[in-house]
Amino acid sequence: MPTGNRTARLAPFLELTHISKRFGGVHALRDVDFDIEAGEVHCLVGENGSGKSTLIKIIAGVQPPEPGGRIRIEGRDYAHLNPVQSTHCGIQVIYQDLSLFPNLSVVENIAIGRHLGRPRPVDWSGMRRLARAAMERIGVALDLDARVADLTIASRQLVAICRAMAADARLLIMDEPTSSLTRHEVDALLAVVRDLKRKGICVVFVSHRLDEVLEVAERVSVLRDGAKVGTFEARDMNDHKLATLMTGKEFHYDLTETDLSDRAVVLSVRNLTRAGDYREVSFDVRAGEILGLTGLLGSGRTELALSLFGMNPPDAGEIRLNGELLHLKTNAEAIEHGIAYVSEDRLGLGLVLEQPISSNLVVTMLDRLAGRFGLVAPAVRNAHVTRWIKELAIRVSNPENAVKTLSGGNQQRVVLAKWMSTNPRLLILDSPTVGVDISAKDGIYEIVKRLAGAGIAVILISDEVPEVLYHTHRVLIMREGRLTAEFAPHRSSEHELEAAINA
Amino acid sequence: MREGLQRFTRTHEFWLLIVLIVIGAGLTAADSSFFTLQNLFDLLTSYAFYGILAAGLLVVLISGGIDISFTATASVAQYVALTVAIQYGATWFTLFLMAALIGIACGAVNALFIRTLRIPSIIVSIATLNIFYGLLVFVTSGRYIYQLPDWFAHGIFWFEFEDANQISYGINLQILCLACAFLLTWILLNRTNIGRQIYALGGNPDAAQRLGFHVFGLNVLVYCYMGFMAGIASLVQAQLAQSVAPTVLVGKELDVVAAVVLGGASLTGGVGTVFGTILGLALLAIIQNGLILLGVSSYWSPLFVGLVILVAVSTTAWSQNRKHRRMVAA
Numbered sequence: 001m002p003t004g005n006r007t008a009r010l011a012p013f014l015e016l017t018h019i020s021k022r023f024g025g026v027h028a029l030r031d032v033d034f035d036i037e038a039g040e041v042h043c044l045v046g047e048n049g050s051g052k053s054t055l056i057k058i059i060a061g062v063q064p065p066e067p068g069g070r071i072r073i074e075g076r077d078y079a080h081l082n083p084v085q086s087t088h089c090g091i092q093v094i095y096q097d098l099s100l101f102p103n104l105s106v107v108e109n110i111a112i113g114r115h116l117g118r119p120r121p122v123d124w125s126g127m128r129r130l131a132r133a134a135m136e137r138i139g140v141a142l143d144l145d146a147r148v149a150d151l152t153i154a155s156r157q158l159v160a161i162c163r164a165m166a167a168d169a170r171l172l173i174m175d176e177p178t179s180s181l182t183r184h185e186v187d188a189l190l191a192v193v194r195d196l197k198r199k200g201i202c203v204v205f206v207s208h209r210l211d212e213v214l215e216v217a218e219r220v221s222v223l224r225d226g227a228k229v230g231t232f233e234a235r236d237m238n239d240h241k242l243a244t245l246m247t248g249k250e251f252h253y254d255l256t257e258t259d260l261s262d263r264a265v266v267l268s269v270r271n272l273t274r275a276g277d278y279r280e281v282s283f284d285v286r287a288g289e290i291l292g293l294t295g296l297l298g299s300g301r302t303e304l305a306l307s308l309f310g311m312n313p314p315d316a317g318e319i320r321l322n323g324e325l326l327h328l329k330t331n332a333e334a335i336e337h338g339i340a341y342v343s344e345d346r347l348g349l350g351l352v353l354e355q356p357i358s359s360n361l362v363v364t365m366l367d368r369l370a371g372r373f374g375l376v377a378p379a380v381r382n383a384h385v386t387r388w389i390k391e392l393a394i395r396v397s398n399p400e401n402a403v404k405t406l407s408g409g410n411q412q413r414v415v416l417a418k419w420m421s422t423n424p425r426l427l428i429l430d431s432p433t434v435g436v437d438i439s440a441k442d443g444i445y446e447i448v449k450r451l452a453g454a455g456i457a458v459i460l461i462s463d464e465v466p467e468v469l470y471h472t473h474r475v476l477i478m479r480e481g482r483l484t485a486e487f488a489p490h491r492s493s494e495h496e497l498e499a500a501i502n503a
Numbered sequence: 504m505r506e507g508l509q510r511f512t513r514t515h516e517f518w519l520l521i522v523l524i525v526i527g528a529g530l531t532a533a534d535s536s537f538f539t540l541q542n543l544f545d546l547l548t549s550y551a552f553y554g555i556l557a558a559g560l561l562v563v564l565i566s567g568g569i570d571i572s573f574t575a576t577a578s579v580a581q582y583v584a585l586t587v588a589i590q591y592g593a594t595w596f597t598l599f600l601m602a603a604l605i606g607i608a609c610g611a612v613n614a615l616f617i618r619t620l621r622i623p624s625i626i627v628s629i630a631t632l633n634i635f636y637g638l639l640v641f642v643t644s645g646r647y648i649y650q651l652p653d654w655f656a657h658g659i660f661w662f663e664f665e666d667a668n669q670i671s672y673g674i675n676l677q678i679l680c681l682a683c684a685f686l687l688t689w690i691l692l693n694r695t696n697i698g699r700q701i702y703a704l705g706g707n708p709d710a711a712q713r714l715g716f717h718v719f720g721l722n723v724l725v726y727c728y729m730g731f732m733a734g735i736a737s738l739v740q741a742q743l744a745q746s747v748a749p750t751v752l753v754g755k756e757l758d759v760v761a762a763v764v765l766g767g768a769s770l771t772g773g774v775g776t777v778f779g780t781i782l783g784l785a786l787l788a789i790i791q792n793g794l795i796l797l798g799v800s801s802y803w804s805p806l807f808v809g810l811v812i813l814v815a816v817s818t819t820a821w822s823q824n825r826k827h828r829r830m831v832a833a
Binding site for chain 1: 510693694695696697698699700702703705706707709710711713714715716772773774
């Protein structure tokens, strides 16, 4: 339901009308109207490429809109803004990477604005006062002298918010603020946002993880393909409705019971222990089964996965693959035994971004594709590349382009293809959909289902409860290094899983 | 205060200091001539050239760049400034002004190529090292200058005093310039907003750009500062050597890089302190000096220096990894 019929609206702090932006022939934004009321928490959602970041850049003054648009801030009109004007109006953007200086202290990061301008001595005590005042405003206490590099992501986020406060923010725009936080950290962040709201500071969340931001937002604006779909009351919205608005597609996931008890056990883990990481972990995964593994960050799930992949040798316990006892010391051994692992840090560890798609696809297969003298014939290589691009429907214009030219979803498919071609018996996916759009996520779930259908045992590790609930056959909960609960998705709810994770 | 001390014990500088004290104590025990006023003065005087260059390089490394052309810059500055001084006469002030300006000009060339064309600084400075040096050797045919002005050859000697053996000590040109170089760099890095901007730039260049730092200006400043220090260092070296040799300085740049990195500066930028650099340089100096005092053949020196660097860098990396693992586990 579009707004406009609700009475007693406050005067808008920021009002954009008829904003368009073209890059070459591409319409990044088409005639978008957007407004933020004083003291409002507003959600801006949309898939990658929907125009969210362009809209932010126009508000931040980094890019000018096409002529004809109007930006009104507290009653004053601007055809376009520059960064200085935007900052002057109290607009502060916290980008996804937070733009902090990891090598500097918390004080300097918060009060970095004091370093700008003509050469002069540093006013250290003034900076400390400013930093303290900023922290007080949002009610947090951080060690002022700690180096930002030594802080957790959640604390860094607070530093970034403090910096915006120190710059007298009246409108705070946060780009994907929750994407790398755990549930507890998200709650803490949302508490800070509620506090800001009480102080009359507007907050715009740019996000595609939706459930949590809906809790604090008043209104939600949805962008799709550069146009605004509409602005809606947050209380009328839910994940499902928003996903449909953002993509224009219906997503529906069924929970049906699948009986896998007659399938062979592929992986059997017994009493696996590694000091400091996890303790006495036992479970089985059958052929064709998708096993969900979830828990808070630091619960030991990634460490366990790395142990199964030979990269974090356990202290005690046993790992059997198809009944054979394994003592994996390196990941090369794990690969040889048919274990594949797609890491959480897909961009950092899974792909060589600068290298062509084709090279990334064949890298795990070089030994097997090699002919005499250990050389790979171009024809063999190309056949392999073509086959996998087709198999996983990777959208590429030219396989010789660098992987970084692909969208997140397609990059993910390249990683999957890379591992699938090794013919794995066990596939471990660690947070495979982090930073991926809803539609692309859907594609990945399809692929995972197909892999399992082909008889591969899959372990799907994820932070997102809906992900493990709707896309696995069985869910294990890990807490403080132990497996604490097991759920059958068709007989459980998101709520039950949440409770077990945070117990 | 206690907290500050605790923080200090976790720093790279703390460990460097411990190592320095241990090696120093060992050398003092092994050879009575190590821990003497005379030896320490000799060390300060002979390592002043490296120290002044290290101060300049530290600033470049913190900004996230690197410069290895400074020995060529120093050679050019030294040769031109002293040739002019011999031909037309000069005072201490005009001589240092000339050397500094030549150094700054060379630094500006580096900054211009690095910033406007976005070429990695290591590549640019390898090229300019060869260009500056090549031009100098070509123009001078590699001729040495021995006939330096008397006032220059005589140097300066302040606060002179003698010990029991009638050996005189004082603040000479080398020690004076070394102290000034470190002091100036310390003030720049820790007491001015520009210095803090240099740290920030090295820590996160994208964020610095976004926050509206004058990134181009900072780069020019950093490389010109390196050039300035190279100009000053060149005269310090010429005064000590009592000659100007176009070919002797080039080749020493990696020793300076080693000292600064040993002192904890990171090649990826944003990290490094003046105190650490002083300790890094001191460690290199006493190892080389100690080996000589112990009568070890000087052919062994590079091996030991290499080992010390490798051990120091490895321990830092090791403790970083451990720290990281602890953070992940927590």
